[in-house]
Amino acid sequence: xYGWTGNILRINLSSKRINKETFDEEFAKKxxxxxxxxxxxxxxxxxxxxDPLGPENKLIVAVGPxxxxxxxxxxxxxxxxxxxxxxxYGDGNLGTxxxxxxxxxxxxxxxxxxxxxxxTYIYIEDDKVEFLPADEIWxxxxxxxxxxxxxxxxxxxxxxxxxxxxxxxxxxxxIRSMEGRAGGRPGMGAVMGSxxxxxxxxxxxxxxxxxxxxxxxxxxxxxxxxxxEIDKKTGWSIQGTTGVLAWCNEVAALPVRNxxxxxxxxxxxxxxxxxxxxxxxxxxCPNCTMRCGITILDKEGHxxxxxxxxxxxxxxxxxxxxxxxxxxxxxxCDDFGLDTxxxxxxxxxxxxxxxxGAIDGDFKxxxxxxxxxxxxxxxxxxxxxxxxxxxxxxxxKKIGKGSEAYAMHVKGLEISAYNCKYVxxxxxxxxxxxxxxxxxxxxxxxxxINETERGSYGKEKAEKVVQLQRIRGGLFEFIVACRFPxxxxxxxxxxxxxxxxxxxxxxxxxxxxxxxADRIYALIxxxxxxxxxxxxxxWDYPPKIWFDPSNADKEGLIAGKILELxxxxxxxxxxxxxxxxxxxGIPKKETMVGLGLEEEVKELEKYVKLE
Amino acid sequence: MKISVKVIxxxxxxxxxxxxxxxxxxxxxxxxxxxxLNIKKNLPILVVRNGRGIKLKxxxxxxxxxxxxxxxxxx
Ligand code: SF4
Numbered sequence: 001x002y003g004w005t006g007n008i009l010r011i012n013l014s015s016k017r018i019n020k021e022t023f024d025e026e027f028a029k030k031x032x033x034x035x036x037x038x039x040x041x042x043x044x045x046x047x048x049x050x051d052p053l054g055p056e057n058k059l060i061v062a063v064g065p066x067x068x069x070x071x072x073x074x075x076x077x078x079x080x081x082x083x084x085x086x087x088x089y090g091d092g093n094l095g096t097x098x099x100x101x102x103x104x105x106x107x108x109x110x111x112x113x114x115x116x117x118x119x120t121y122i123y124i125e126d127d128k129v130e131f132l133p134a135d136e137i138w139x140x141x142x143x144x145x146x147x148x149x150x151x152x153x154x155x156x157x158x159x160x161x162x163x164x165x166x167x168x169x170x171x172x173x174x175i176r177s178m179e180g181r182a183g184g185r186p187g188m189g190a191v192m193g194s195x196x197x198x199x200x201x202x203x204x205x206x207x208x209x210x211x212x213x214x215x216x217x218x219x220x221x222x223x224x225x226x227x228x229e230i231d232k233k234t235g236w237s238i239q240g241t242t243g244v245l246a247w248c249n250e251v252a253a254l255p256v257r258n259x260x261x262x263x264x265x266x267x268x269x270x271x272x273x274x275x276x277x278x279x280x281x282x283x284x285c286p287n288c289t290m291r292c293g294i295t296i297l298d299k300e301g302h303x304x305x306x307x308x309x310x311x312x313x314x315x316x317x318x319x320x321x322x323x324x325x326x327x328x329x330x331x332x333c334d335d336f337g338l339d340t341x342x343x344x345x346x347x348x349x350x351x352x353x354x355x356x357g358a359i360d361g362d363f364k365x366x367x368x369x370x371x372x373x374x375x376x377x378x379x380x381x382x383x384x385x386x387x388x389x390x391x392x393x394x395x396x397k398k399i400g401k402g403s404e405a406y407a408m409h410v411k412g413l414e415i416s417a418y419n420c421k422y423v424x425x426x427x428x429x430x431x432x433x434x435x436x437x438x439x440x441x442x443x444x445x446x447x448x449i450n451e452t453e454r455g456s457y458g459k460e461k462a463e464k465v466v467q468l469q470r471i472r473g474g475l476f477e478f479i480v481a482c483r484f485p486x487x488x489x490x491x492x493x494x495x496x497x498x499x500x501x502x503x504x505x506x507x508x509x510x511x512x513x514x515x516x517a518d519r520i521y522a523l524i525x526x527x528x529x530x531x532x533x534x535x536x537x538x539w540d541y542p543p544k545i546w547f548d549p550s551n552a553d554k555e556g557l558i559a560g561k562i563l564e565l566x567x568x569x570x571x572x573x574x575x576x577x578x579x580x581x582x583x584x585g586i587p588k589k590e591t592m593v594g595l596g597l598e599e600e601v602k603e604l605e606k607y608v609k610l611e
Numbered sequence: 612m613k614i615s616v617k618v619i620x621x622x623x624x625x626x627x628x629x630x631x632x633x634x635x636x637x638x639x640x641x642x643x644x645x646x647x648l649n650i651k652k653n654l655p656i657l658v659v660r661n662g663r664g665i666k667l668k669x670x671x672x673x674x675x676x677x678x679x680x681x682x683x684x685x686x
Contacts, residue, residue: 234653235621236681243620243680250617250678251662272620273629446683450657450664488683490654557662 002211003065003504004028009107011122011129013195014055014114018129023108029506030596032516033064035477037109038080038091039523043600045111048530048607052084052187053169053194055115061098061160061200062109064480066499068100068208068287071220072227072491073482075099075286079160083186084194085171085342085391086412086436088528093477094175094183095285098158104204116196121161123153125203134198138167141335142176149201158202163337165379166193170389172342172414176334179283180293180305185339186413186435211505219502223495228289230489237282239272240292241308241488246271248312248418251449252557253426255317257365258348259408259419259545262553266321270311274323285482290489298327299368306330309439312417313344318351318371325368329375336379342391345414346378347371349392349407358401405544410437411528418445420546421553422454422561425461427542428571432465434473434524437542441473442466443487457567462574474517519595521579522587526597526604529586533607536584540572582611612637612673616648619680625650635671642667644677655682 006028010019031040038060050056060080067074076093083090102110105126112122116131119138123130137145142163149159158177165173166189173189174182192198210216231237245267248254252262268274275294283305284291298304304327314329315321333340347363354361361384363370377385387395392414396407408415413436420427429442442465452460471493476483479500485491497508529535545551546563553559576583580591589610592601604610612635623629626648635644641658645667650656658665659678671677 230653234681235624238624239620241683244683246617246619247657247659247678247680247683250619250676251659273623446657446664449659450682454663488681 001025001028002209003500003506004033005103005106005108005209007107008109008111009124009127009129010111010113012114013112013116013120013131013197016131020127030516030519032478033067033108034062034078034093034480035080035091036516036520037062038078039089039520039527041109041111042080042082042089043523043527046082050082052082052087052191055113055195057082057191057194059112059188059191059195060109061102061112063099063102064478065503066496067480068103069210069216069220069499069503070224070287071216071499072223072485072495073285073288073290074480075288076480076482077102078477078480079175079184079188081188081191083412083435084169084190085187087531088411088436089524090184090186090188090435092174092184092186092188093480094177095181095288095482096158096160096177097156097286098160098177098200098202099480100286101158101202101204103208104206105202106204106206110200112195112197112200114195119196119198121197121199121201123201126205137198139164142337143335145199146176146178149199153201153203159199161199161337162189162192163335163379165336165338166190167198168379168381168389169193170338170378170381171391172339172346173337174339176337178285180295180334181285182334182337182339185342185438189337210503212502216499216502220499224287224289227485227489227491230491231290234489236488237290237292239276240294242272242275242294242306242311244272244308245311245316246273252553253419253423253445255312255417255419257319258317258352258406259415259421260352260406260551262419262421262558263556264316264319264321267316269321270315270323270326275306275311278323288482290484292484296323296327298331299324300328302328302331304328304331305334309417310340313341317344317348317417319365320368320371322368328368328372332372332375332379336375338375338379341416342414343375343378345408346388346392346395347374349395350374350388352406353399353403356403356406358403359399405548408543410542411539413437415543420542421551421563422558423448424455424457424563424568424571425452425465427546427563427568428462428575429465429468431540431542431572432469432575434521442468443472444468455561457571459574462571462578465575466578469521470514470517474520475513478516478520515595518579519597522592522595522597523600525581525585525587526592526600530604530607535586535608537572540585541568586610614671614673614675614677616644617676617678618648619678621681622650622656622679638670638672640668640670641665641677644671645679648679650679656680657682
């Protein structure tokens with residue numbers, strides 16, 4: 001078998017047992033890698049109802065066949081587990097040197113189970129595994145931890161780590177790597193912390209099995225160069241993703257004031273242009289020639305790496321329009337290992353609930369210093385921080401008084417930086433994303449605003465959401481590569497089957513990838529349903545406030561406009577129809593069987609009746 | 612005729628400015644505006660007129676607010 005090492009490394013932290021297991025070509029072709037491997041393993045190995053922060057939960061680290069090969073933007077790894085934030089399937093990808101090292105060590109997947117007795121880090125060198133005491137780094141931020149490990153092992157090593165947020169099991173703690181890289185929004189860092197696992201260090205010295213090594217090397221390196229040239233010619237990485245802020249502000253889709261408003265006169269103060277002028281460094285993932293990590297100095301003089309989601313959620317959504325202060329919040333999130341999107345959502349919800357009189361407190365929108373204090377408290381679960389560490393869904397449940405309506409999350413995951421009070425297709429994309437409200441799977445908003453009637457609920461919007469989910473939430477998450485060359489520089493999708501085939505020796509076309517993507521989406525949905533057997537379509541609704549006429553903008557471009565529930569329902573029906581899921585949003589039996597999920601049907605039918 | 616133009620992201624490399632009012636001789640198409648502003652169409656471009664996406668052949672006229680940006684596909 002080419003393209004895959006065929007090996008899984010299972011590490012049990014409780015027993016310190018190590019198992020080297022294998023998978024065959026059928027498994028490889030069915031699930032391909034990354035997210036595909038992760039959902040299949042979690043489905044097979046986790047009993048429904050396990051405590052996500054208990055030793056029974058498993059942390060999966062998975063790469064895909066093109067990961068780590070010198071070709072455009074292949075430096076990413078997927079981390080996944082049952083999410084402590086949502087209770088459903090959770091994952092994320094991040095740029096890290098672990099990608100290449102893990103494959104060179106001879107593995108495509110790590111399964112981490114159990115719980116270490118004391119704070120520990122794992123050192124993997126090829127097939128040797130050491131359990132080492134983490135006393136010196138436990139309690140330290142992720143930057144200091146990375147430096148400590150770099151000092152010991154050199155900078156070329158692969159590291160995944162957590163900050164204090166993960167140690168303290170903040171439900172939206174992430175896993176960190178290299179400068180500003182982070183992944184696993186729905187609490188993958190908390191899962192690591194719950195296992196007393198501070199870091200995973202990987203060094204691989206072997207070879208990745210490739211069908212046509214010379215060919216892929218030639219094409220891959222040439223293409224990396226070409227992508228770099230397109231970037232230079234266009235200047236994309238001058239602002240990277242941060243140009244989106246000004247655009248969202250102009251089209252009234254910016255998150256402002258816990259998404260109550262859609263635009264703000266001061267937004268320009270934190271936009272891509274200001275950010276790129278303030279730049280002191282640029283960071284990026286391995287194997288990337290269009291590095292997008294624009295780095296500025298924060299208020300305290302730290303280097304803070306920013307992207308659009310950061311300035312949107314920690315800036316405009318909190319009405320903080322001081323770039324250096326937004327930088328500080330961003331740096332603190334990275335250092336503590338907290339998700340910037342959820343942190344911004346949580347703080348905005350807290351300010352909003354105070355503002356609405358639903359809860360007492362002294363935090364106001366725009367108060368950057370107080371936001372920093374609260375963020376620190378959340379990371380350490382100190383005082384009010386313990387409340388904030390639970391995420392918006394649980395906070396709203398505790399507060400009550402109608403606050404659930406403006407708790408801006410779907411399935412428990414905070415909504416990323418697009419305010420969809422009048423963008424129905426993007427609202428559908430958030431509502432049907434596999435892990436809760438994340439933009440990574442279907443960024444339909446530019447298509448929607450530019451090529452359709454914005455306020456319409458036509459089938460073409462649902463079709464676009466599914467198409468993008470297949471590409472972004474499917475292809476790029478299971479071959480495991482960064483989607484930016486395709487989405488930002490127009491790098492043709494047809495390149496990916498070429499890389500894939502030269503690496504694996506197979507002969508796949510894009511259609512084959514879409515089938516895998518649909519299989520993965522169906523099984524992820526099955527995972528959610530098995531956890532929550534009373535599942536119905538309500539799970540795929542965006543927050544109530546987007547349907548509330550009193551929340552419509554009072555002035556500007558979309559004054560008086562909101563989402564309409566009956567029409568949204570129709571759009572959701574289209575979505576289910578395209579996926580051939582039933583009206584509850586559960587894959588039909590024939591759909592699952594058609595995707596080769598016969599065994600999974602039997603298991604799912606123990607919990608819910610399938611149509 | 613005056614229009615207000617906002618240019619976003621790397622396109623400012625072509626125009627040399629990010630926001631300004633400009634004088635146009637009469638109604639022009641979005642495509643003509645891109646030429647006037649020296650914007651190279653290396654990659655797909657989004658033109659928004661008064662908050663709505665428009666096609667390149669569509670007209671722009673007095674008082675319009677035009678936002679020109681790369682065809683973002685998001686983070
Ligand atoms: S474009 Fe950005 S996110 Fe993608 S690989 Fe490069 S640095 Fe990483």
